[in-house]
Amino acid sequence: MPQIAPVTFAAGNAKKLLALPGYGLGALASIVVPRRRDLWVFGSGPGVGEGALALYRLVRRENPALTLLWLARDERDLAAAADLGxxxxxxxxxxxxxxxxxxxxxxxxxxxxxxxxxxxxxxFVVQLWHGIPLKRINLDSPATLRTRLLPGSVVVRRMLRLMYRTAARSIDIMPAASEVSAARLRTAFDLPAHRVVVTGDPRDDLLVAGDETDRNVAARALLFAQLGIDDTGRRVVLYAPTWRDGEVDPGIPSAAEWRAIVALLEASDSTLVLRPHPHGVGDYAAGLALSDHVVLLDSARCTDVTPVLPAVDALITDYSSIAYDFSLLGRPIIFLAPDVDAYTASRGLYVDYDSFSGGTQKSTWGELLAVLAAADTDKAVRAVLVEHAASLAASHHAFHDGENTARVYRQITTRLKEHE
Structure with a gap:
């Protein structure tokens, strides 16, 4: 099987620089091509999903007179869109x-x-983003400005910074989950305060709206359908590490760690669902070969992981914003961060990692498994994990009412009138 080049900031920025003539031609075309008042288009990097899908569905319901169109990456996305009508x-x-x-x-x-x-x-550009930033992004992170074209050139880095800043000016509205998130997005995109508005994240509505039991049942059905296996009724533990700019996930277990993981899963009647980042690098085959208690939910099976989160009983992650989303469910989150010093130095974080993890992070699977096992038998251990999840939800989500998408839509319609 041919090796796929890892996705990195350096490669992406090189493509941006090479695409400059295309931007110029597009700008000229925009002068002569009139915009249709009744046409809205939607897209999402990973595929059909995320907040763009939530907003699409609400707009279609609220204003059927509009023409709505999804912009697909590939044939697979076209098929996924067709399945959803x-x-x-x-x-x-x-x-x-x-x-x-x-x-x-x-x-x-x-x-x-x-x-x-x-x-x-x-x-009129609506940038929904895809989570609450923990790691520094865009203009806030030096990693964002890496490039393969003259990587040591100060001029090239300045040009990239100017490109990022100029591009961000095209954003007319950027919804945020809370004022904490809004403050980070404003500096990352160099946006004025009024363009970053606290509405809640549309993709999180399905984590809190409606009846909890119904949400859990629907999410389990979706999860096991995407896995292509029958629901065994086991507890679900999700491992979801973040992207490391082309580097291998340092949290991949060793052979001995895989055996210890499987032993705990079998003893506790649990399934470990591996969810690598769509651009992540690493091989989890050893664990998958060891036991049917370990399964893989990659981006080829599941474009958007948020809809299956209500099926998850406990989350294991490192620096991923999935922790903020999952915190809305009030369930245990365990942090595995074997490279916290190196990662923080390379990418930068908006807050000290201890604040994000509640000081509960572990650096090895052995330490993490001890916490996971104790959470089943020791009420005090479980209480610490659940209370920290609740504190993340309280401090990073301004709304818990399932109406985030509706607030975003109202903001868009109001600002469209001002825009005109």
Whole structure:
């Protein structure tokens, strides 16, 4: 099987620099191509999902007179959209470019490449982002400005910074989960305060809306359907590490650690669901071969992990913003951070890691398994983990009512009138 080059900031920035002529041509096209008042386009980096899907569904319900179109990455996304009854075109095609140039509203969750990046100028851009930042992002992180083109050049780095700052000015509204998140997004994107508005994150509505039992049942059905296996009724533990800019996940267990993990899973009648980051690097095959208590939920099976979170009984993560989302469920979160010093030095964090983890982080699987086992038998240990999750939810989510998407839609419609 051919090796796929890891996704890195350096490679992505090199492509941005090489694409500068395309941006110029797109800007010229935007002058002569009129935008349609009734056309909205949606895109999301990982595929059909995230907050863009939540907003699409609400807009379709609230304003059926609008024409809504999904901008797909590839044929797989086109098929996924068709299964959901969503009209879609390839974003990189001529139709995708023309749709972006014509759209009144352009909704993205990761970057401008979620749409056709050459057709953004003049549109009303809604940047939903994809979680509450813990690790520094965009202009707040030196890692963001790495490039393969003349990597030591100060001029190139300044050009990249200018490109990021100029691009961010295209964002008309950026919803945030809380004022904590809003403050980070404002500096990361160099946006004025009024463009980053606290509405709650649309993708988190399904974690709190409706009846808890119904949410859990639906999420388990979805999880095991995506895994392609029958629901065994076991407890579900999710391991979801973050992206490390092309580096291998240092949390991958050793052979001895895999055996200890499987022993605990079998003793506690649990399933460990491995969820590597879509751009993550690492091989988990040894654990998968060892036991059917270890299963893989990669991005090929599951584009958006948020809808299955209510099926998860305990989360294991490192620096991923999934901890903030999962905290809304009030369940144990255990932090595995074997490289906390190196990662913090390389990427930078918005807060001290101890604050994020509640000081409970472990550096080895042996230490982590002891905590996971104790959480089943020791009420005090479980209480510490649950209380920290509750504190993350209270401090990082302004709303817990399942109405985030509706607030975003109201903000868009209000600002569209001001925009005109």
């Amino acid at each position: 969503i009209p879609a075109v390839l974003k990189s095609s001529r139709r995708g470019l023309f749709a972006t140039l014509r759209a009144r509203v352009i909704v993205v969750t990761h970057g401008f490449g979620d749409a056709n990046r050459y057709g953004l100028r003049g549109g």
